[in-house]
Amino acid sequence: MRLNRKLVLFLVFTGLMMVVTACASNKQPAFANKDSSTSTQKKTVKDSTRKNQSDVSASSSSEGTSSSSGSTKHETTRWNSAKAAALHKFMDQWQQTMDQQYESYTPAKNVNFYGVKYPNELAQKTTAVDDQQVSIEWSDTGSGTKEYEVVAVYSDAEHTQNMGEHLYLFALHNGQPEVLITQQNQGMPNHLIHFKQTENKVLSTGFANLVKGQSATVPNSSSQSKSQKTASIVPAALKRTWYGYDQDGKLNTVTITDDTLTADGSKVYLHVHDSNTDSSQNTEHSDWASVSQQSIRGINFVNLKGWNQTAGAGEYYGVKQESYNGQSIEVMVEAGGAGAWCSQTYYNTVDLAQKMQGQKYDDITYYDDAD
Structure with a gap:
């Protein structure tokens, strides 16, 4: 019995030792793995965190630089040499149509x-x-502190001899593209040089496209018109450049040729409609005008309407002889409305127009005088 108790105690003791040993044996690798894994994970996470923080910092720095650079880029590259070159090419094409x-x-x-x-x-x-003094400056980039940042200047002054120069x-203008013109x-009494926005849509649209980084083209209709014009019905007395001051004291010019009329930089090509053709079926031509002759109150007018215009009186241009200081002078009458009422008179010299x-x-x- 004692042997049995000793045996039992021995076996119990041995079993406990084995359990302890086994537990210790099983636990150590698990702990080691966990520690190794945790350590590795911690290291990896730490390294990753450092890397992420570094990346975030770098990204933030990069974004800051990019944002700053982007902001700077936005501010400083509204205009650049590439756009200037594109404008030069566009102007080469546009001037031919004019x-x-x-x-x-x-x-x-x-x-x-x-x-x-x-x-x-x-x-x-x-x-x-528009009669308001403005702050303005030259800018190579289109950015600055003025209301108007001028990026390009074009003029025909070196090639025009009839006092009809354009600038x-x-x-x-506050970041938005505008083309200003003066003649x-x-x-002037206020010692200012007066500009206004051009009425030439091809020119203003072309410049706006270039500012946006897009291409600028001259519509084909202008060049096509040269091969489709009919015989001129414009009276010889009208064919010249005319000068007139409007009621606001602005000098306006109108240049008329056999087949074109240019008013303050905006040019239209003159054509005669085929009476057998429905005008509503004509191809769209934004820079064509339908021209006809009409005699009204003793003035031989040419009447201009939009090529696709189906209603409205259009505009009238005619020459009338008047007397000034005992001498006969030619007065070009610009008129409109149902009664062909005069809106402005023009003369063949600037001096006479001023007088x-x-x-x-x-x-x-x-x-x-209209009722």
């Missing part, structure tokens, strides 16, 4: 526009747009 010849000017090469040097004149605070400023050829500014004639019916 039968004009333009040169590009920069601060390093100014144009002499009736004695005023551009673009350097921009710094003299003499610029007005275009291509500018960012002012003498000083006759505001002059009215008894035998011309003005808008003021």
Whole structure:
């Protein structure tokens, strides 16, 4: 019995030892693996965290730089040399449709526009747009602190001899593209040089596209029109450049040829409709005008309507002989409305236009006379 108890005790003791040993044997690898795994995981996580933090920091820094750079890029690359080159190419095409010849000017090469040097004149605070003095400057990038940042200047001053020179400023007005034009050829009482936005949609749209980084093209209709024009019915007396001051004191010009009419830089091509063709079925041509002759109150007018225009009176242009200081002078009458009422008169020289500014004639019916 004692042997049995000893045996039992021995066996129990041995069993306990085996259990302890087994537990210790099983636990150590598990602990070691866990520690190794945890250590490795911690190290990996730590390294990964460091890497992520580094990446985040780098990314943040990069984003900051990119954002800053992007912001700078946005501010400084509204205009660049590539866009300037594209504008030059566009102007080469556009000037052909206008039968004009333009040169590009920069601060390093100014144009002499009736004695005023551009673009350097921009710094003299003499610029007005729509009769309001504005802050304006030259900018290579289109960015700056002024209302108008001028990125390009084009003029036909070197190639025009009839006092009909054009000066275009291509500018960012509070970040938005605008093309400004002046034909002012003498000083004004307020000593400002007055500009307004061009009415030439091809020019303004082309510049806007270039600012956006898009291509700018000249519609084919202008060039197509040259091969489709009919015989001119424009009276010889009308074919020249005319000058007139409107009621606001602005000098306007109208140039008329056999088959074109250009008013303040906006040009249309003159055509005669085939009377057998329904005008509503004609191909769209935004820069074509349908021209016809009409005699109204003793004036031989040419009447211009949009090529696809189906209603409305259109515009009238005709020449009338008037007397000034005992001499006969030619007065070009621009009229409109159902009664062909005179809206402005023009003369064949700027000096005469200035002298006759505001002059009215008894035998011309003005808008003021309309019932």
